[in-house]
Amino acid sequence: MLDTGGTARRLESYVDGAWRKGAGEGRPIANAATGETHALISSDGIDFAAALAWGRDAGGTALRRHTIHERALMLKAIGTELMAQKADFHAESLATGATPRDAWPDIEGGIGTLLTFASMARRELPNTKVLAEGPVEQLSKDGSFVGRHVLTPLTGVAVHINAFNFPVWGMLEKIAPSLIAGVPCLVKPASQTAYLTELVVRRILDMGVLPDGALQLVCGGAGDLLDHVTEQDVVTFTGSAATGRKLRTHPAIVENSVRFTMEADSLNAAILGPDAEPGTEEFDLFVKEVAREMTAKAGQKCTAIRRIMVPKGREEAVIDALSATLAKALPGLPGADGTRMGTLVSVGDRDGVREKIAEIAAEAEIVHGDPAAITVSSGDPDRGAFLNPVLLHCARPFEAEAPHSVEAFGPVSTLMAYDGIDEAVALARKGKGSLVSSVFTDDASVAADLTIGLAPFHGRVLIGNRGSAKSSTGHGSPLAPLVHGGPGRAGGGEEMGGMRGVKHFMQRTAVQGTPRMIAAVTGEWAEGAPAEQVTHPFRKSLAELKIGDQVVTDAREVTEADVEHFAEFTGDTFYAHMDSDAAKANPFFDDRVAHGYLIASFAAGLFVEPNPGPVLANYGVDNLRFLTPVYFGDSLRVQLTCKQINPREGTVYGEVRWDCRVTNQKDEAVALYDVLTMVAKEWPLPEGAGA
Numbered sequence: 001m002l003d004t005g006g007t008a009r010r011l012e013s014y015v016d017g018a019w020r021k022g023a024g025e026g027r028p029i030a031n032a033a034t035g036e037t038h039a040l041i042s043s044d045g046i047d048f049a050a051a052l053a054w055g056r057d058a059g060g061t062a063l064r065r066h067t068i069h070e071r072a073l074m075l076k077a078i079g080t081e082l083m084a085q086k087a088d089f090h091a092e093s094l095a096t097g098a099t100p101r102d103a104w105p106d107i108e109g110g111i112g113t114l115l116t117f118a119s120m121a122r123r124e125l126p127n128t129k130v131l132a133e134g135p136v137e138q139l140s141k142d143g144s145f146v147g148r149h150v151l152t153p154l155t156g157v158a159v160h161i162n163a164f165n166f167p168v169w170g171m172l173e174k175i176a177p178s179l180i181a182g183v184p185c186l187v188k189p190a191s192q193t194a195y196l197t198e199l200v201v202r203r204i205l206d207m208g209v210l211p212d213g214a215l216q217l218v219c220g221g222a223g224d225l226l227d228h229v230t231e232q233d234v235v236t237f238t239g240s241a242a243t244g245r246k247l248r249t250h251p252a253i254v255e256n257s258v259r260f261t262m263e264a265d266s267l268n269a270a271i272l273g274p275d276a277e278p279g280t281e282e283f284d285l286f287v288k289e290v291a292r293e294m295t296a297k298a299g300q301k302c303t304a305i306r307r308i309m310v311p312k313g314r315e316e317a318v319i320d321a322l323s324a325t326l327a328k329a330l331p332g333l334p335g336a337d338g339t340r341m342g343t344l345v346s347v348g349d350r351d352g353v354r355e356k357i358a359e360i361a362a363e364a365e366i367v368h369g370d371p372a373a374i375t376v377s378s379g380d381p382d383r384g385a386f387l388n389p390v391l392l393h394c395a396r397p398f399e400a401e402a403p404h405s406v407e408a409f410g411p412v413s414t415l416m417a418y419d420g421i422d423e424a425v426a427l428a429r430k431g432k433g434s435l436v437s438s439v440f441t442d443d444a445s446v447a448a449d450l451t452i453g454l455a456p457f458h459g460r461v462l463i464g465n466r467g468s469a470k471s472s473t474g475h476g477s478p479l480a481p482l483v484h485g486g487p488g489r490a491g492g493g494e495e496m497g498g499m500r501g502v503k504h505f506m507q508r509t510a511v512q513g514t515p516r517m518i519a520a521v522t523g524e525w526a527e528g529a530p531a532e533q534v535t536h537p538f539r540k541s542l543a544e545l546k547i548g549d550q551v552v553t554d555a556r557e558v559t560e561a562d563v564e565h566f567a568e569f570t571g572d573t574f575y576a577h578m579d580s581d582a583a584k585a586n587p588f589f590d591d592r593v594a595h596g597y598l599i600a601s602f603a604a605g606l607f608v609e610p611n612p613g614p615v616l617a618n619y620g621v622d623n624l625r626f627l628t629p630v631y632f633g634d635s636l637r638v639q640l641t642c643k644q645i646n647p648r649e650g651t652v653y654g655e656v657r658w659d660c661r662v663t664n665q666k667d668e669a670v671a672l673y674d675v676l677t678m679v680a681k682e683w684p685l686p687e688g689a690g691a
């Protein structure tokens, strides 16, 4: 266990370049399981205006000096080091009431999310400071006026206000995309579990990987923080819908049109398919998943299953099966052997959950558990925030409101029956927008109908069946490459979703001008921008190669013999290449045509520079389109232009994207595509680099 000196730890904020204590003694934060004071917290007197100014001036300026890949590599270094220190975080996490198993998604899941972002950014985004997005849009007939979207980092601070239940993941899943985008962060964890976030931030800052001002932390209340946000700042909020609504309408946020993302609570559903009778694998998977979601983190997960929907007539079977599983989930001290379920985050929270259960119970019947009677496997039920699982049954779900609107943020869920797919969808929609719902069925048409009905009201839908029983990540896990967030009640926000999440922290701007100007802004060559044909560009290393370096090849005629040879050699004897009458009957062709892949192959033969040189490998093509049929006797020519240069950090090479334009004797475009190559940074390669 981390040594706190036997006394409660006094938490500090890291703002404006230093660790700072808030004024006063600090408010005691109790260990969720033992009730002892674990930490003292105060942000009183912290100068939030100065913190934001330091983030913008020092942090933003320094981050924007780096490329996207350089920033991603910082995160990789941080994630790798954090993973090595995870035992310390697990030890500290016990005070939150989470069992080590419950803490895994928070700690390993959080660090894993950071690492996933770091690797996706290097794989999917160019190593640049500005992101060009989408195609070059032709805005004039003669090609002299074009448009392109560019994304640049906002110059403000990303203020991340987080909920108590994921003190590590909640921070890391947000700072990863912000920092990759080049936007500094100020993290405000929920006070109740801020001690764990503080520990992780200390370790990150101790690494010295991030520039000054890139990451700040506020432990304690937010004070007047939001009064100081400006038009270039972003506020992301995770927490209850009630707090979110308040913050969303904060005058500074409204007046400055500050980007505000909200991830709030939601009444997520799990739907048992009509085909999933007792005895089927899907029935068992459903029961297991619902029980897991009710008990993991003692049900204190924003994605937990709050509403259980089963086909009419199957209520009793599901209640019996669930009750049998839940009966085994006795809460206990999170670190103790044999503990099946941890505690809520605080005794005060338990009171709140009991009140919410009472509200739901006014329209439903408790069929398993007793919120007033606590049975534990270890620990003192009078001091720790223990609560046994509570299952309710709502017999009239269409008339009832509370089961669809009251979030009892604990091990609590309400079962209800539906009659037909449309009713299941209608019930799920009564949640008015959720983060996630899941569907358990082995019938693909049921899965499709339910999912399409649920989708407009959800950020994520999980389909569970026997085929993914072993590999599924489960209902409750948001994943870095997939969107997290949901409409309506769930906050209307969107986080993660792979590189889409990075773009939330950047401004998209449509830039219009000549191709030369657009190429200068984006760093990408565009048709119509200046090009230079001096040395064959395949003879140039990245040290010499420039955007716009070009080769225009000699022409090559395509003959019937070429097409027949290619057909026989590859086995591609599709009739349009082989049979004149059949080809003519095809609406696209006047006669036999050359294979598209023959055209691409001839193009490579035309533009290649065959000798050993800085071009190391061809790793594919993008956006290949065959635009005009090639008939026997046509002659092809290639214009290959260096379009984008993407040096890779930590290697001897980089990626080069070439604009490839194959034309015929009438100068019609026959094929257009991007050729993707790996090119050495220097040529010859440094000693030993070829091994």
Ligand code: NAP
Pocket: 161, 162, 163, 164, 165, 166, 188, 189, 190, 191, 192, 220, 221, 222, 223, 238, 239, 240, 241, 242, 243, 244, 246, 247, 262, 263, 264, 265, 266, 301, 302, 407, 409, 435, 490
């Ligand atoms: P909360 O009470 O709404 O607090 C969330 C955050 O807002 C905390 O950091 C809190 O700070 C801060 N806050 C409260 N009042 C504020 C104010 N006036 N100005 C600025 N910040 C303020 O929620 P919670 O109890 O921590 O979390 C539980 C809720 O979060 C549940 O409803 C759960 O469903 C939801 N949640 C949603 C997601 C998601 O991704 N959608 C994830 C996790 C949790 P203090 O702690 O210092 O008051």
